[in-house]
Structures are given as C-alpha cells and as structure tokens.
Amino acid sequence: MTVTIYDVAREAGVSMATVSRVVNNNPNVKPQTRKKVFEAIERLGYRPNAVARGLASKKTTTVGVVIPDISNSIFSEVARGIEDIANMYHYNIILCNADKKKEKEIRVINTLLEKQVDGLLFMGGTVTEEHLQAFNTSSVPIVLCATTDEQNAVASVDIDHEKAAFDAVNVLIQNGHRDIAMISGTLQDPANGYARYQGYKKALEAAGMTLREDYVRIGNYRYESGLEVTKHFLELKDRPTAIFAATDEMAIGAIHTLQDNGLKVPEDVSVISVDNIRMASMVRPQLTTVAMPMYDIGAVSMRLLTKLMNKEMKDASELMQVILPHEVIHRNSVAHRS
Amino acid sequence: MTVTIYDVAREAGVSMATVSRVVNNNPNVKPQTRKKVFEAIERLGYRPNAVARGLASKKTTTVGVVIPDISNSIFSEVARGIEDIANMYHYNIILCNADKKKEKEIRVINTLLEKQVDGLLFMGGTVTEEHLQAFNTSSVPIVLCATTDEQNAVASVDIDHEKAAFDAVNVLIQNGHRDIAMISGTLQDPANGYARYQGYKKALEAAGMTLREDYVRIGNYRYESGLEVTKHFLELKDRPTAIFAATDEMAIGAIHTLQDNGLKVPEDVSVISVDNIRMASMVRPQLTTVAMPMYDIGAVSMRLLTKLMNKEMKDASELMQVILPHEVIHRNSVAHRS
DNA sequence: CTGTTAGCGCTTTCAG
DNA sequence: CTGAAAGCGCTAACAG
Numbered sequence: 001m002t003v004t005i006y007d008v009a010r011e012a013g014v015s016m017a018t019v020s021r022v023v024n025n026n027p028n029v030k031p032q033t034r035k036k037v038f039e040a041i042e043r044l045g046y047r048p049n050a051v052a053r054g055l056a057s058k059k060t061t062t063v064g065v066v067i068p069d070i071s072n073s074i075f076s077e078v079a080r081g082i083e084d085i086a087n088m089y090h091y092n093i094i095l096c097n098a099d100k101k102k103e104k105e106i107r108v109i110n111t112l113l114e115k116q117v118d119g120l121l122f123m124g125g126t127v128t129e130e131h132l133q134a135f136n137t138s139s140v141p142i143v144l145c146a147t148t149d150e151q152n153a154v155a156s157v158d159i160d161h162e163k164a165a166f167d168a169v170n171v172l173i174q175n176g177h178r179d180i181a182m183i184s185g186t187l188q189d190p191a192n193g194y195a196r197y198q199g200y201k202k203a204l205e206a207a208g209m210t211l212r213e214d215y216v217r218i219g220n221y222r223y224e225s226g227l228e229v230t231k232h233f234l235e236l237k238d239r240p241t242a243i244f245a246a247t248d249e250m251a252i253g254a255i256h257t258l259q260d261n262g263l264k265v266p267e268d269v270s271v272i273s274v275d276n277i278r279m280a281s282m283v284r285p286q287l288t289t290v291a292m293p294m295y296d297i298g299a300v301s302m303r304l305l306t307k308l309m310n311k312e313m314k315d316a317s318e319l320m321q322v323i324l325p326h327e328v329i330h331r332n333s334v335a336h337r338s
Numbered sequence: 339m340t341v342t343i344y345d346v347a348r349e350a351g352v353s354m355a356t357v358s359r360v361v362n363n364n365p366n367v368k369p370q371t372r373k374k375v376f377e378a379i380e381r382l383g384y385r386p387n388a389v390a391r392g393l394a395s396k397k398t399t400t401v402g403v404v405i406p407d408i409s410n411s412i413f414s415e416v417a418r419g420i421e422d423i424a425n426m427y428h429y430n431i432i433l434c435n436a437d438k439k440k441e442k443e444i445r446v447i448n449t450l451l452e453k454q455v456d457g458l459l460f461m462g463g464t465v466t467e468e469h470l471q472a473f474n475t476s477s478v479p480i481v482l483c484a485t486t487d488e489q490n491a492v493a494s495v496d497i498d499h500e501k502a503a504f505d506a507v508n509v510l511i512q513n514g515h516r517d518i519a520m521i522s523g524t525l526q527d528p529a530n531g532y533a534r535y536q537g538y539k540k541a542l543e544a545a546g547m548t549l550r551e552d553y554v555r556i557g558n559y560r561y562e563s564g565l566e567v568t569k570h571f572l573e574l575k576d577r578p579t580a581i582f583a584a585t586d587e588m589a590i591g592a593i594h595t596l597q598d599n600g601l602k603v604p605e606d607v608s609v610i611s612v613d614n615i616r617m618a619s620m621v622r623p624q625l626t627t628v629a630m631p632m633y634d635i636g637a638v639s640m641r642l643l644t645k646l647m648n649k650e651m652k653d654a655s656e657l658m659q660v661i662l663p664h665e666v667i668h669r670n671s672v673a674h675r676s
Numbered sequence: 677c678t679g680t681t682a683g684c685g686c687t688t689t690c691a692g
Numbered sequence: 693c694t695g696a697a698a699g700c701g702c703t704a705a706c707a708g
Contacts, residue, residue, distance in 0.1 A: 002477070004701055015679045020703060028677060045475065050453045051392045052701030055684045060389060062432065062453070071418035071633075073411055080409035083435050092453065094400065095433045097421050115388045115400070115430065137383065139340070223620050252620060259622060279617055282561050282590060284597065295409075342685055353695045358687060366693060390685030393700045 003044045012040035023048055054116060062092045063305060064112030065121040065145075068100045073277050074294055075123065078146060081298025082121060089306045091118070100125035109134045119305045121145050126190055127154075141308035145301040146294075147191060148321060155308065155320035157301040161191045161274070164290045164326040165199025165244070166206075168272045171288070171328055172242045173207045176337035177270060180204070181215040181240035183229050183250045192221065196246045196274060215240055219250045226253020234261055241337050245273040248280050248289055255283065255333065266335035276329055285332035293324050300324060341382045350378035361386055392454060400430045401643060402450030403459040403483075406438045411615050412632055413461065416484060419636025420459060427644045429456070438463035447472045457643045459483050464528055465492075479646035483639040484632075485529060486659060493646065493658035495639040499529045499612075502628045502664040503537025503582070504544075506610045509626070509666055510580045511545045514675035515608060518542070519553040519578035521567050521588045530559065534584045534612060553578055557588045564591020572599055579607060579675050586613040590621055593671065604673035614667055623670035631662050638662065 005023070009016045014033060021029050022037045029037075040046075054060040065082055067075050079095065086093050094117065096108040105124050109131075112120060120142040124131075127149035135142050135154060144156035172180050182200045185193035197216075204211050217232055219225035226245060230253065233240055245251035251273035255265050263269055265285055276291035300322060307313050343361070347354045352371060359367050360375045367375075378384075392398040403420055405413050417433065424431050432455065434446040443462050447469075450458060458480040462469075465487035473480050473492055482494035510518050520538045523531035535554075542549050555570055557563035564583060568591065571578055583589035589611035593603050601607055603623055614629035638660060 002701090005703095006701080016702080017679060017704085018677085021678085024703085030677060033677080047448070047475070048452055049393075049701050050449075051389055051398060052684090053703070054389045055387075055393050055686090056701075056703040058684075058703095069418065070408065070421065071411070071414045073409070073414070076409045076411070076414040079433075080407065080435065083408065083433065087435075092432050092434065092449065094430050095417075095421065096430065097418065097425075110385070111388075111430065114386055137385070249620075256620075256622060279620065282587075282594075282617065283621060284594060340685090343687095344685080354686080355688080355695060356693090359694085362687085368693060371693080387685050390700090391687070393702090394685075394687040396687095396700075 002049075003046045004049070005046070008037065008040045008044055008046050011044055012037045058116075060116050060118055061090055062094055062115075062117050063119040063121060063302075063309075064094045064096065064109075064115070064117040065123070066096045066098050066105060066108050066112070067123045068125070069097055070095060073279070074275065074292075077277075077294035078123065078298035081295040081300075082145070082302045083298075085299045085302035085306070089302075091306070093121075098124060102126075102128060102130065106130060106134050109138075113138055113140070119143075119309045121301055121305060123147060126188070141305060143301050143305050143308070143320075146297050150190075152321055155304060157297055157304060157322040157324060158191065159292050159297070159324050159326045161195035162199040162202070164274050164292065165196040165246070166203045167199075167326070167328055168274055168290045169200050169203035169244050170207075171330075171334060172244060172270060172272055173203065173209075175242075175270065175334055177242040178209060178337075179215070179238065179240040180209075180242045180244060181217070181233050183217055183219045183226055183243060183245040183254060185221050185246045186218055192246060200244055219246070219253075221247045221249060223249045223253045226250030227257050228253075230254040230257040234258075240269070242270040242272070242334070245271065248273050248275040248277045248287060251287055251289065251333070252279065252283050255285070255287070266333050267338065270334040270337075272334050274326075280329075281331065288331045288334040289329055291327045291329050293326070296324055340387075341384045342387070343384070346375065346378045346382055346384050349382055350374045396454075398454050398456055399428055400432055400453075400455050401457040401459060401640075401647075402432050402434065402447075402453070402455040403461070404434045404436050404443060404446050404450070405461045406463070407435055408433060411617070412613065412630075415615075415632035416461065416636035419633040419638075420483070420640045421636075423637045423640035423644070427640075429644070431459075436462060440464075440466060440468065444468060444472050447476075451476055451478070457481075457647045459639055459643060461485060464526070479643060481639050481643050481646070481658075484635050488528075490659055493642060495635055495642060495660040495662065496529065497630050497635070497662050497664045499533035500537040500540070502612050502630065503534040503584070504541045505537075505664070505666055506612055506628045507538050507541035507582050508545075509668075509672060510582060510608060510610055511541065511547075513580075513608065513672055515580040516547060516675075517553070517576065517578040518547075518580045518582060519555070519571050521555055521557045521564055521581060521583040521592060523559050523584045524556055530584060538582055557584070557591075559585045559587060561587045561591045564588030565595050566591075568592040568595040572596075577607075580672070581607060581609050583609065583611040586611050586615045586618050586625060586627055589625055589627065589671070590617065593621065593623070593625070604671050605676065608672040608675075610672050612664075618667075619669065626669045626672040627667055629665050629667050631664070634662055 280287040618625040
C-alpha cells in the first residue's frame with residue numbers, strides 16, 4: 001500500500017540508512033548511490049512520512065500559533081508575517097483561534113504541545129498566572145506576539161503601546177487642540193486598553209491639560225462601537241474638537257457618526273488613532289494614525305522563535321523583550337484647530 | 339526527562355494498554371482502574387505524544403489548508419469558518435499561504451501530505467492538470483474551497499459566481515441603468531474573473547443591451563486598482579451611469595475616485611459589486627453588493643471534509659459540488675437612474 | 677561511504 | 693476488563 005523507506009532501500013539495493021541519508025541531504029553518500037536511490041524513489045513514488053521522522057528525531061518542523069481571531073485584519077497581518085518567516089525556515093504553522101478566552105487559550109496551548117510543536121507563538125488577551133504555568137510545562141521555546149506578560153518572564157515582541165498613544169495625542173495637541181476626547185478599549189486589557197489610555201493621559205498631563213471624565217468612553221475596538229460611543233460626545237454641551245481612538249476601526253466609526261451628523265472631518269473635528277490597518281487609507285478622509293507594524297511583529301517574533309529553537313541564544317529573559325518602532329502616518333483626518 | 343505512557347503504567351500498576359484505553363476514553367476499563375490511572379497521570383504530569391499516536395494509529399487529527407493569502411480579508415473569513423468547524427470535530431489545521439502561485443501550491447500540497455494530514459482543503463487560483471495530479475497521489479480526501487476544477491473531478495464548495503454577477507448587474511438594470519460599465523478581474527481567473535464577467539455579459543444580453551468594449555476594464559481585485567480603472571471611465575465622452583465591480587474592494591475604489599472627481603454616489607453614478615466584505619458597510623455610502631458567504635464556504639467545506647475523512651460518504655464525484663446561495667444586500671450605493 | 681541495530685511513544689490485535 | 697507483544701516509518705549512533 002504505502003511505500004516506505006524500506007521499500008526504497010530494497011529497490012535501490014542499499015540500506016535504509018543510506019536512503020535516509022539521501023532524503024535528508026546528508027553529504028556522506030557517493031553520487032552514484034545517491035542517484036540510484038533517487039531513481040528508486042521516483043519509480044516507487046516514495047513520500048517521506050514526516051510523522052515517523054518526527055517521532056524518531058524529536059523534531060516536527062512545525063510551530064503552533066495561538067491567535068485571537070484570524071478573521072480580524074490586525075491578526076491576519078501578523079499571521080502572514082509569521083507564516084512567511086516560518087516558511088523561509090521550513091517550518092509549518094498550526095493555527096488556533098482562541099478569541100482571547102483564557103480557557104480556550106490554555107486548552108489549545110496544551111493540544112499544541114501534545115502535537116509536539118517545536119515552538120509556540122502566543123497572541124492573546126492578558127497573560128495570566130495560569131498561562132505562565134501552562135508555558136512552564138513546555139520544553140519548547142515560546143514567544144509572545146503583540147503582547148507581553150507583566151513579569152517579562154517570557155520572550156515577546158510588541159510595540160510600546162503607551163508611547164504610540166502618547167504620540168498620537170501629541171499630534172492633536174501640536175495642532176492646537178485642547179478638548180481631546182478618547183474612545184478607549186477596556187482598561188482591563190493591558191496593551192490595547194490600559195496602555196493606550198495611559199498614553200492619552202500622560203500626553204494631556206505633559207501639556208498641562210486636565211483629563212475630563214466625560215471625555216473618555218470605553219468601546220470594544222470595533223467599528224460599530226466607534227459609531228456608538230461618538231454619539232455621546234456629540235451630546236456634550238462643550239464638544240471635543242478632536243478625538244483619539246484606541247483603534248483605527250473605532251476611529252473610522254467616529255468619523256462616520258461625525259459625518260452623519262453634519263460635522264466635517266477634519267475641519268470641525270479631528271480624529272486620530274493607532275494601528276494603521278489597510279482600511280485606514282480606504283476611507284474618506286483618509287485616516288491619520290500611528291502605524292503598528294503588524295507584519296513585522298509577526299515576522300520578528302517568528303525569527304526570534306527560530307533562534308530560540310536552534311538554541312542560537314538562550315532565553316536571556318530581560319533581553320528578550322523586543323519593542324518595535326511605531327510611526328505617525330499623516331493623512332487627512334487631523335487639522336489645526338479652527 | 340519526558341514521561342511516557344510506560345511510566346504512567348508502572349506508576350499505576352497497570353499495563354500500557356490500559357493506560358492507552360483510559361487516555362482514549364475506551365469504556366472497557368473498570369472505574370476503579372481508570373481512577374488509578376488518572377491519578378498516576380496527574381502525579382506524573384503526563385502529556386500524550388500525538389506524534390507517536392499518529393504513527394501508530396495512522397491518524398493525525400490535523401488537516402492541511404492551502405490558502406492564497408491569509409492577510410486578505412476574504413480568505414481570512416473563510417479560514418475562520420474552517421477552523422471553527424475543524425475545532426468542533428477536534429481537528430487542528432496547518433495553514434499555508436501559496437499566493438495563487440502554482441509552484442508554491444504544489445509544493446505545499448506535498449509537504450502537507452508528508453505531514454500525514456487526514457484531509458486537505460484547497461483554496462487557490464486555477465486548478466490545473468498538475469494540481470489534479472498532485473491530488474491524485476493523495477490517499478486522503480481533498481475538497482476545494484471557493485474554487486472548482488473544470489472537470490468537477492474533486493469535491494468542492496463555492497457559490498455560483500456567474501449568477502451572483504448576473505444578479506448584481508440586474509439590480510442596476512432594474513434601476514433603469516443602461517450604461518453599465520464593469521471593472522473586471524483577469525479573464526484568466528475562472529471564478530472571480532471569467533465567471534463574473536460572463537454574468538455581466540449575460541445580464542446585459544438578457545436585457546437586450548449590447549456590451550461596449552470601452553465599458554469593460556480589467557483590474558486586479560484590489561482597492562487601488564478600482565481607484566485607477568475608474569479614471570478611464572471618467573474620461574469617456576458618454577460616461578456610464580453605473581459601475582459593476584467584480585469585487586467590493588474595487589467598488590470602493592471606484593466610489594472614491596468618483597467622489598474625488600465631484601461626482602456623487604449613488605446620485606450621479608451607482609456602484610454595485612460582489613463579495614460583501616466587512617468593509618462594505620464601513621464606507622459612505624455603504625456599499626450595495628451581492629454577499630458571498632465566506633464564513634459558510636469555509637465551514638461547509640470543512641464539514642464536508644470531515645464526512646469524507648470518516649468515510650460517511652464516498653466521493654460521489656458529481657454529487658460533491660456544493661453551491662452555496664448568494665444574496666443581494668441592498669445598501670446605499672445604488673439609485674434609480676436620474 | 678555504507679550497513680546494523682535500537683529505539684522514538686503509542687495503538688492494536690489477540691489471548692485470557 | 694486487562695496484559696503481552698508486534699509493529700507504525702524513520703533517525704541515529706556505532707561499526708566497519
């Protein structure tokens with residue numbers, strides 16, 4: 001039925017070991033023998049069994065990636081970065097959506113580990129004590145992607161969310177705005193929520209402005225939420241002249257309710273955010289935002305993982321927190337205060 | 339170092355076979371023994387090795403999915419549908435981007451097969467003779483996702499692209515439009531290109547209208563392309579009053595160059611397309627389009643694959659071409675001809 | 677440069 | 693209900 005390395009060996013008149021060598025490109029094989037073996041392989045239509053190889057060699061050349069939701073463009077960008085580099089180093093990836101649910105995250109981490117992945121890339125919600133415990137049972141390297149744990153106990157690659165938010169709010173301030181509202185994510189979320197809120201707060205402070213409670217509203221990162229939340233700002237007696245949204249999607253939502261209410265962006269109200277999803281340049285006005293290098297975060301974390309898997313470097317804890325640079329992308333949603 | 343089934347057996351005072359039974363939920367184990375084994379597992383922190391299991395049982399509970407580009411929202415939607423159902427049936431997925439490049443597609447199909455996936459989901463460009471050959475070397479079931487092969491030789495799930503385009507153009511016609519241009523994809527692409535173009539053509543014919551060469555332009559499916567191509571229509575002496583784009587992204591591009599040139603959508607020019615990506619309702623005006631059920635295509639094809647893998651049904655060739663329904667989503671980019 | 681020989685960790689008859 | 697034993701297909705020393 002299925003042709004094995006043994007069949008090839010017999011067909012070529014050599015030993016299994018030799019066949020294994022040519023299949024694995026081991027140079028210690030006489031060209032002549034190599035040729036014989038290749039012919040036998042061809043003739044028999046032999047296809048190496050990676051599972052058997054994995055059991056024998058204790059390496060599967062596959063890495064696990066747990067991701068919140070692959071259909072979310074932010075994460076699918078990261079995933080593309082991961083897969084490109086994985087591919088480059090001859091790894092495959094097993095993709096698991098976990099929707100930022102702790103239970104599900106822990107569960108998939110375990111099944112990935114059962115599948116003997118050579119490494120793990122984790123992209124999720126908050127990294128809790130339980131996550132750390134699960135990571136600890138792993139004998140393969142793990143790197144956090146677009147997240148970090150409080151203790152910096154595990155390698156990670158991310159941007160400085162607080163600084164990104166700070167920079168965003170600052171362009172508003174530089175444009176003369178003083179009444180700046182924020183559409184935040186939940187403060188429970190360390191990176192996209194809390195950190196970005198902190199950046200907003202600190203930027204105001206640095207400019208000697210005071211934070212108004214009614215200028216901060218919590219959204220859920222999505223477009224519809226930006227649409228909703230902005231209505232509240234519109235009801236205020238003294239409306240903000242600028243809005244900082246924690247994500248591009250919410251910012252686009254904000255722009256639309258503004259427009260739907262007869263306000264012009266950026267003439268009447270300026271809008272800025274963080275992320276730089278593809279859609280940011282596909283709306284009118286085009287969105288000014290702070291670019292988070294999604295693809296690079298994926299690519300760099302996968303590259304880091306390969307190094308760890310090859311033991312090119314030990315997980316030197318502190319040194320393993322890589323922060324990628326962000327950048328303000330000036331487009332058309334911010335104007336000087338009129 | 340690593341604890342195996344043998345260690346657990348010794349610890350629990352039973353045989354490997356018994357441990358295997360409890361791990362696999364085989365009912366033929368006395369509750370008492372089961373308990374002993376579970377305790378031993380707990381005590382030792384035993385984690386089953388799925389690779390060894392895969393070798394012994396010849397099943398890996400993982401399926402391969404080859405996809406053009408996971409960062410493209412169309413495909414990432416499909417992927418989510420696939421993963422959800424896979425998860426439901428306890429399968430994991432190995433994801434490979436192949437960018438619709440034949441070479442790459444064939445290559446990943448082979449490595450996926452080497453990894454002994456239990457089934458394969460293929461989403462790609464044209465299915466050529468070479469693809470069919472590669473599929474033929476497979477002993478596991480394969481289903482095409484959002485594509486079909488000419489010969490209907492392999493199971494597939496997709497929508498009727500021609501009919502979807504036909505329906506889209508028809509809403510334009512129903513609205514009194516007679517000068518309808520099309521932004522098409524390449525005619526080399528059977529589904530999104532050729533079939534959608536055919537639908538356009540047939541809708542015009544059915545309405546007794548003649549197709550104007552200069553009203554058809556080829557784009558590359560993306561936003562920027564829609565932006566570009568539309569400029570040509572603007573240069574025509576008798577401009578179209580409506581535009582049908584093969585994809586939402588190109589339609590949004592069309593809307594924007596229309597707007598950027600002082601034309602109003604839909605008052606001056608109507609725009610419709612096919613896809614219904616998330617962004618379609620995140621632009622102004624919101625896009626009227628024919629919804630292609632991306633998530634469902636993924637979900638249904640994965641479900642079909644599970645049936646094939648369980649041999650619940652043999653690949654009854656002809657019967658295996660499932661066509662999912664599409665639906666016109668009326669939003670605000672189409673108006674009656676003024 | 678090539679062959680022999682043990683396993684890798686688990687499932688699966690087959691007995692009992 | 694439980695155990696013994698034979699592999700699954702391949703890699704990796706170790707000899708030669």
